[in-house]
Amino acid sequence: MVAEAEEIEIRGEAKREIDYMELLRKDRLPHILCEGCGIGTIINSLAKALAEMSIAGEIDLDKVVLVSGIGCSSRVPGYFNLDSLHTTHGRPLAFATGIKLANPELKVIVITGDGDNISIGGNHFLHACRRNMDIVTICANNYNYGMTGGQHSPTTPKGAKTTTTPRGNVEPAIDACKVAAASGANYVVRLTVLVPDEIKKAIKKALRKEGFSYIEVVTQCPTAYGRRNKMRTAIKMLEYFRENTITISKAKELEEAGEDISGKIIVGEYVDRDRPGFLRLLGLIKEEKVKEKKEVIEVEEIEVDKEKVEKVIKKLMKPKARYLIEEGKAEDLEKIIKEEDKK
Numbered sequence: 001m002v003a004e005a006e007e008i009e010i011r012g013e014a015k016r017e018i019d020y021m022e023l024l025r026k027d028r029l030p031h032i033l034c035e036g037c038g039i040g041t042i043i044n045s046l047a048k049a050l051a052e053m054s055i056a057g058e059i060d061l062d063k064v065v066l067v068s069g070i071g072c073s074s075r076v077p078g079y080f081n082l083d084s085l086h087t088t089h090g091r092p093l094a095f096a097t098g099i100k101l102a103n104p105e106l107k108v109i110v111i112t113g114d115g116d117n118i119s120i121g122g123n124h125f126l127h128a129c130r131r132n133m134d135i136v137t138i139c140a141n142n143y144n145y146g147m148t149g150g151q152h153s154p155t156t157p158k159g160a161k162t163t164t165t166p167r168g169n170v171e172p173a174i175d176a177c178k179v180a181a182a183s184g185a186n187y188v189v190r191l192t193v194l195v196p197d198e199i200k201k202a203i204k205k206a207l208r209k210e211g212f213s214y215i216e217v218v219t220q221c222p223t224a225y226g227r228r229n230k231m232r233t234a235i236k237m238l239e240y241f242r243e244n245t246i247t248i249s250k251a252k253e254l255e256e257a258g259e260d261i262s263g264k265i266i267v268g269e270y271v272d273r274d275r276p277g278f279l280r281l282l283g284l285i286k287e288e289k290v291k292e293k294k295e296v297i298e299v300e301e302i303e304v305d306k307e308k309v310e311k312v313i314k315k316l317m318k319p320k321a322r323y324l325i326e327e328g329k330a331e332d333l334e335k336i337i338k339e340e341d342k343k
Contacts (some may be wrong), residue, residue: 020044020051023061025081032075036234038193038219039073039140045199046109046138047080053204064107067096069121071113072147072221073140090120093128096135104284107207110137114155115145118176122154125176129183132211134277138203139176139214142221150224157263161228177216181271186211188270192218192241210285211277218265241265315340 024047033039053059066077070089077084087095092110100108117125117139128135144162145151152162154174161168180188187209189202199217206213220226220237231237246254246261248268254261279285315321315337 018051018054020047023047023051023081024079028079031079033072034146034221034223036220036222036237037072038142038217038221038234038237039076041193041196042073042111042138042140042199042217042219043076043079045196046076046111046203049200049203049207050082052200053207059107059207063105064109065096065099066109066111067092067099068111069113069116070147071116071145072142073111073113074116076111090116090122091124092116093121093124093133093135093137097124097128097131097133100134100279101282101284104134104279108135109207110135112137112139113146114139114141114143114176115151115153118154118174118179126179126183129180129185129212129214131278132184132186132275132281134211134279136203136206136213137215139216140219141176141216142219142225144221144225146221146224150228160225162225163228177214177270180212180214184212184275185214185271186275186277187213187272188216189214190216190218190265190267190270192245192265192267193220194238194241194245209274210280211275218267 024043031040050059050061050064054061061082064082066080066082066084067087068074068077068084069087069092074086074092077086085092085095085099092112096108096110099106112121117137128137141155143156143160144153149163151164152160152169152171155176156162156165156169156171157173158171159168177188177190187206191198191202193199199215202215206215218241220231220234220241222232222234222237226232226234226237231240244263245265245267248266248270251261251264251266277285321333321336
């Protein structure tokens with residue numbers, strides 16, 4: 001055991017503040033990931049999120065299950081000292097659905113990749129979103145099938161070279177976040193490995209929410225994808241992410257201006273809503289009855305000078321005052337009103 005010397009269990013009720021590294025299985029090291037692979041960042045962010053939530057008493061690590069399919073990212077659960085299930089290609093969401101329905105108390109987290117999730121697993125992905133199944137899915141999008149030879153995937157950018165598109169990909173890439181949002185997921189966000197702390201926050205937020213949560217993390221794969229696209233190192237790929245990443249609001253602004261954003265990585269929260277999850281629809285989650293307390297507050301009658309109120313309203317309705325209100329310039333507005341009062 002990692003913490004055997006201190007005779008403290010990692011899982012179950014924490015007797016002290018656990019280090020996130022204690023959630024990882026040292027006996028599985030060295031890992032199989034290539035040098036410069038971004039999946040390690042996802043492992044770090046997930047471990048930190050779970051450790052922090054465990055310390056805060058928000059999550060019981062004995063009730064966490066990690067599920068994966070096939071691919072580089074699907075090896076992630078094996079490095080965690082948690083219950084996990086390594087399933088077949090494209091089917092992690094199907095297995096995860098069964099686990100969650102069999103034991104609704106479990107927190108089920110699916111670790112998947114762009115090929116496993118959106119290509120062969122696309123059908124399960126659509127219906128997990130449609131059902132708003134109470135599962136958190138983390139998709140490592142590295143633009144190709146990294147483990148099986150670097151073939152192009154549904155998210156491979158147009159024009160990019162892979163082993164199956166040596167002259168450049170002619171197919172348009174699918175936007176998994178838009179698909180998830182349109183299909184009914186409660187929480188959908190896209191981030192890149194450049195912001196590990198934001199990934200951690202997104203995981204924590206997703207674990208607190210009801211329904212289906214989808215976190216896409218755009219990650220580098222210099223070995224299979226990068227070297228075929230003039231980005232032979234992780235640094236080169238990270239520089240590419242930094243130079244081509246824009247927010248959802250910025251993307252909208254550029255589109256309205258008629259600019260092409262097809263080559264951009266659009267990050268941010270695509271949807272954040274609180275529709276009932278599938279377990280609630282099935283009646284597996286009981287509604288908590290909240291007793292409303294009616295408080296009677298005695299309020300003293302206040303005499304209002306109607307003439308003064310009308311004057312203030314007239315001042316606020318003037319074009320300059322309205323502009324300052326819209327811009328949130330309260331101090332400037334106050335100065336104008338005081339100047340008019342002096343006149």
